[in-house]
Each structure stands twice: as C-alpha cells, then as structure tokens.
Amino acid sequence: GAAAASAGADFLCMVSPAEHLALPNTADIIEGTRTAKIAAHIGDLARRREDALAREAEMGEARHALDWERQYAAALFGSHAKEVHDRDGECETCSMCGDLCAIKIVEQALEKKI
Numbered sequence: 001g002a003a004a005a006s007a008g009a010d011f012l013c014m015v016s017p018a019e020h021l022a023l024p025n026t027a028d029i030i031e032g033t034r035t036a037k038i039a040a041h042i043g044d045l046a047r048r049r050e051d052a053l054a055r056e057a058e059m060g061e062a063r064h065a066l067d068w069e070r071q072y073a074a075a076l077f078g079s080h081a082k083e084v085h086d087r088d089g090e091c092e093t094c095s096m097c098g099d100l101c102a103i104k105i106v107e108q109a110l111e112k113k114i
Helices: 002-006 026-046 050-064 068-074 078-086 102-113
Strands: none
Touching: 002 026, 026 050, 050 068, 068 078
C-alpha cells in the first residue's frame, strides 16, 4: 500500500490479517484499517504532502520535548498510543529507554555545559 500510495494511487484497500484464512473479526478489521492508514501516510510523506510533513514535524518536536499529550495529538492513532503508553504507568521518558533516554541524556549534558 505504501508503494502504491507513493506512486500516486488515490485509493488503497484494507486487507485484514485474517484474509483467506477466516472471516475477519472486529480486531482484524481494526488492525487492517490501521495498517492501511499507515501505508497512506507513508505515501503522503513520499509525495511530500505538506499536511503529512507538518504532522511528522509536530511529532518530532513533541518527542524531543517529551510532551506525551502533543505526541498523542500528532499520532495517527492517538487514543491507542495513549493506551499503550499508560500500560507502564505515568513516566517522563518512554518505557523502552528509561534512564538511557537519549533525549534526557543530551538535555542533561547541555545543561552542564551552559
């Protein structure tokens, strides 16, 4: 889907993970729809669409600021992102890096040099 969208396709079809295996359930439809939406967004980025580029820039700034609310707002699936983040409780950095968060380390290093 991303390749087709980047080549100019105006319509993408959703394919569920249950395709040709079983009738899709609600979770399959949600996953397939999210995947198609991500593919469309990648295509928009490849085509340099201003709205997609602005969304990516906003997400980058929000990540740099460790501003979770702005990240949820910029995410393609903000409520899902919040649900995933909330699984580990409220924390300043992401659960992946924790104390080794590159953003926090650079921030601390710059504060010491100033």
